[in-house]
Every structure is written in C-alpha cells, then in structure tokens.
Amino acid sequence: GESVGLHLPTLSVQEGDNSIINCAYSNSASDYFIWYKQESGKGPQFIIDIRSNMDKRQGQRVTVLLNKTVKHLSLQIAATQPxxxxxYFCADEEEGTYKYIFGTGTRLKVLA
Amino acid sequence: DTAVSQTPKYLVTQMGNDKSIKCEQNLGHDTMYWYKQDSKKFLKIMFSYNNKELIINETVPNRFSPKSPDKAHLNLHINSLExxxxxxYFCASNLLGQGHGYTFGSGTRLTVV
Structure with a gap:
C-alpha cells in the first residue's frame, strides 16, 4: 500500500449493493497482498489475501482482484450489509522483508 | 481466550513521563510486531521480533524500546513521552514466512497531554 494523501477516502453504498474498494501499491517487488477490515475501536481483521501469481481470489461474499501491470488491488464485497x-486497508509484502506496508485506508459506509 | 491481548487499552499520561504497553499472544506464533496508527488511520510498522530476536526496526525515535522476554510476549517502553x-498502538503476531496475515490486538490508545 502507499500513503496517497491525508484524507481518509469514504465510499457510501446502499445496503444490498455491491462495493468495490480500490488500492494502489508502489512496490513492484511485492508478492503478497492482504485486505484488512477495521471496525471502530478494534484492531484490523484479516479478510482475504492473494499472491502475485494469481489475479483473482474469491472468499465468502468477497473477491480480491490483482493487476500487477498497474500495481492495483481491489476488494469487491457482494450484497453489502450494515x-x-x-x-478497509490493503497491505503488501515484498518477499523476504517480513513486513506489511499498509495503504491509507477507505471508509465504507453502508446506507440503510 | 483472546488471541492477541494488549494492556492497557487506554493510557493517558503527561509529557515527559515513561510508560509501557504490554502484548501477549497465545496463538503459538513466532513473530510479533508493533504498529502505530495515527489520527488519520495510517498504520506504520515500528518493530518486529522473531523468537525474541529483533528483525525489523524502522525509523523510530530511540525513546521507543521494544522488549521480548519470550516469543509469546512483546512489550513497548516509551521514554520521555511527547x-x-x-x-x-497495535500489537500483531504471525508465523514468519508462512504467507499469512497478522492477527492484531485490539490496540492501546495513548494520549499524551
């Protein structure tokens, strides 16, 4: 991930719609990527991960897409719920560094 | 049965004081981390220990000193608070090189007045 600015971007979606959260990373040597969810007052929680030899991975209601050409990662949430x-944070790791670099984060607001 | 537990959850202290934050994990992980999250939610790694050995030491003021008595514990001591x-401050742990994400603690909110 990278620090892309000082303001936390916000995505507002209607309950039941699909959400797409985007992330840009800067290190072309990164080979492992993770999405985390952080609820208010809690620590980040693992959602889904993907390795650089894949371009798509699906979980329960979530899909991660990786485009290494443009160094872009996205998280799709189906049927968004309150x-x-x-x-939501993306994080990337360069092999052998053993540290995850976190992106700025995107706040997802689900509207009833 | 909390996986990664930090104490205290809240810490309010005056400038110039010295304080410690403690972290313990019962997941059998061999690596523990400290991350700092600022007011804009940006998460930045500070330190990491693998089996009690320091493996990551980012550009952090030397007022911050981590200590790992064993692989299940990683404490953070801060001198002369500013x-x-x-x-x-978030503690996290994982199995090094296994390609899995961290398990994070619930955080310690430090307020220096």
Missing part, C-alpha cells in the same frame, strides 16, 4: 461498515 | 506520540 456489518460491513468499517475502514 | 505530544506527537499520541496514537493507537
């Missing part, structure tokens, strides 16, 4: 309201 | 140290 419980999905949180701040 | 206003800019106010943040939420």
């Amino acid at each position: 419980g999905d309201s949180a701040v | 206003l800019g140290d106010s943040a939420v």
Whole structure:
C-alpha cells in the first residue's frame, strides 16, 4: 500500500449493493497482498489475501482482484450489509522483508 | 481466550513521563510486531521480533524500546513521552514466512497531554 494523501477516502453504498474498494501499491517487488477490515475501536481483521501469481481470489461474499501491470488491488464485497461498515486497508509484502506496508485506508459506509 | 491481548487499552499520561504497553499472544506464533496508527488511520510498522530476536526496526525515535522476554510476549517502553506520540498502538503476531496475515490486538490508545 502507499500513503496517497491525508484524507481518509469514504465510499457510501446502499445496503444490498455491491462495493468495490480500490488500492494502489508502489512496490513492484511485492508478492503478497492482504485486505484488512477495521471496525471502530478494534484492531484490523484479516479478510482475504492473494499472491502475485494469481489475479483473482474469491472468499465468502468477497473477491480480491490483482493487476500487477498497474500495481492495483481491489476488494469487491457482494450484497453489502450494515456489518460491513468499517475502514478497509490493503497491505503488501515484498518477499523476504517480513513486513506489511499498509495503504491509507477507505471508509465504507453502508446506507440503510 | 483472546488471541492477541494488549494492556492497557487506554493510557493517558503527561509529557515527559515513561510508560509501557504490554502484548501477549497465545496463538503459538513466532513473530510479533508493533504498529502505530495515527489520527488519520495510517498504520506504520515500528518493530518486529522473531523468537525474541529483533528483525525489523524502522525509523523510530530511540525513546521507543521494544522488549521480548519470550516469543509469546512483546512489550513497548516509551521514554520521555511527547505530544506527537499520541496514537493507537497495535500489537500483531504471525508465523514468519508462512504467507499469512497478522492477527492484531485490539490496540492501546495513548494520549499524551
């Protein structure tokens, strides 16, 4: 991930719609990527991960897409629910560095 | 049965004081981390220990000193606290090189007044 600015971007979606959260990373040597969800007052929680030898991975209601050419990662949430309201972070790791670099984060607001 | 537990959850202290934050994990992980989250939610790694050995030491003031008595514990001691140290500090753990994400604690909100 990268720090892309000082303001936390916000995505508002209607309950039941699909959400797409985007992330840009800067390190072309990164080979492992993770999405985290952070609810208010809690620590980040693992959602889904993907390795650089894949371009898509699906979980329960979530899909991660990786485009290494443009260094872009996205998280798709199907049928967004009120419980999905949180701040979402992407993180990337360069092989052998053992540290995850977090992106700025996107706040997802689910409207009833 | 909390996986990664931090204490205290909240810490309010005056400038110039010295304080410690403790972290313990019962997941059998071999690596533990400290991250700092600022007011804009940006998460930045500070330190990491693998089996009690320091493996990551980012550009952090030397007022911050981590200590790992064993692989299940990683504490953070901060000397001469400054206003800019106010943040939420997260402990995390994982199995090094296994390609899995971290398990995070619930954070310690430090406020320096």
